[in-house]
Amino acid sequence: MKIDKRQRDGATILDLQGRITIGEGDVALREAVLAAVGEGATNILLNMGRVRSIDSSGVGELVAAYTTVTNRGGKLRLFSMPKRVLGVLEITQLITVLDILEDEAEAVASLA
Amino acid sequence: MPEPVQQTIRLSIGSRYENIELVQAVLDETLESLPIDEETAYWMEIALREALTNAIKHGNGLDPEKKVDVCLAVGKSGIDITVEDQGSGFDPGAVADPLAPDNLLKTEGRGIFYMRKFMDKIDYDFGAGGGTKVRLHKKFDAPASSAEANQGGANED
Numbered sequence: 001m002k003i004d005k006r007q008r009d010g011a012t013i014l015d016l017q018g019r020i021t022i023g024e025g026d027v028a029l030r031e032a033v034l035a036a037v038g039e040g041a042t043n044i045l046l047n048m049g050r051v052r053s054i055d056s057s058g059v060g061e062l063v064a065a066y067t068t069v070t071n072r073g074g075k076l077r078l079f080s081m082p083k084r085v086l087g088v089l090e091i092t093q094l095i096t097v098l099d100i101l102e103d104e105a106e107a108v109a110s111l112a
Numbered sequence: 113m114p115e116p117v118q119q120t121i122r123l124s125i126g127s128r129y130e131n132i133e134l135v136q137a138v139l140d141e142t143l144e145s146l147p148i149d150e151e152t153a154y155w156m157e158i159a160l161r162e163a164l165t166n167a168i169k170h171g172n173g174l175d176p177e178k179k180v181d182v183c184l185a186v187g188k189s190g191i192d193i194t195v196e197d198q199g200s201g202f203d204p205g206a207v208a209d210p211l212a213p214d215n216l217l218k219t220e221g222r223g224i225f226y227m228r229k230f231m232d233k234i235d236y237d238f239g240a241g242g243g244t245k246v247r248l249h250k251k252f253d254a255p256a257s258s259a260e261a262n263q264g265g266a267n268e269d
Binding site: 021022023024053055056057059060061063064066067084088091092093094096097 | 129130132154157158161162165169210211216217218219220222223225226229
C-alpha cells in the first residue's frame with residue numbers, strides 16, 4: 001500500500017494505492033490518518049481510485065478512520081470508489097454510514 | 113454424496129499474515145484452470161483471505177509456531193477450500209450480526225459475513241483435540257468433455 005498526502009482547498013487528501021488488507025494496507029492507512037489528524041487536519045479525503053482490493057480488516061480501518069476524524073469534529077470522505085471495493089462496503093451497509101462521493105471535485109465541494 | 117475429487121492441493125503455513133499471499137497465489141493459479149470467471153475468483157480470494165486471517169489471528173493467536181493447514185479440493189463441478197488452525201475453537205452462532213445498527217461502526221466482526229456472502233456454502237468442524245476447520249465451497253459449471261459434447265450434438269435431433 002502506497003499513500004501520498006497532498007492539500008487542496010483546506011482538505012488533506014490521501015491518495016491510496018494498492019490493497020487495504022490485513023498486515024499491509026490496514027496499518028498504513030491507520031498511520032496515515034492518525035498522522036494527518038496529529039498535524040491538525042480536520043477535513044480528510046481518501047482517494048480510493050487506485051485501491052485494488054479491501055478485506056474486513058481494511059474495512060475496519062476505514063470505519064476507525066471515520067470514527068477518529070468525526071469524533072474530533074472533522075469530516076472524512078471517500079471518493080472515486082472502484083466498483084469491487086464499493087461492493088464490499090455495500091453488502092455490510094457501510095455506504096449508509098460512510099460519506100462516499102463520486103470524484104475529487106465533488107468531495108472537495110462537499111466540504112464547503 | 114460428495115463428488116469425486118479430481119485435484120487436491122495441500123499447504124501448511126506458519127501463522128504470519130505475509131503467508132496469506134502465498135496461499136492466495138496458489139488459489140489464483142488453481143482457479144485459472146477452472147470455469148470460474150474473474151469476478152467470481154476475486155470474491156473467492158477475499159473469502160479465502162478472511163478464513164486465513166481468522167485462523168492466523170483468532171485461531172492461532174499470531175503464534176508463528178502454530179500451523180494453518182489449507183486444502184484445495186477440486187471436483188467436477190465445485191471446489192472445496194478448507195482452512196484448519198490449531199486454536200481452541202469458537203461458537204459461530206455467537207458471532208454478532210455486523211448489519212445490526214449497533215454493530216455497523218465496529219471495526220471487527222465482518223470476516224465470516226463476507227465468507228458467507230462470497231461463497232456458496234461454509235461450514236465448520238471442531239476437532240476433539242482443538243482446532244477449527246472451516247470449509248468454503250464454490251460451485252461452478254462443469255465443462256462438457258469432448259466426448260460428452262459430441263454425444264450431445266448427435267442427440268440434438
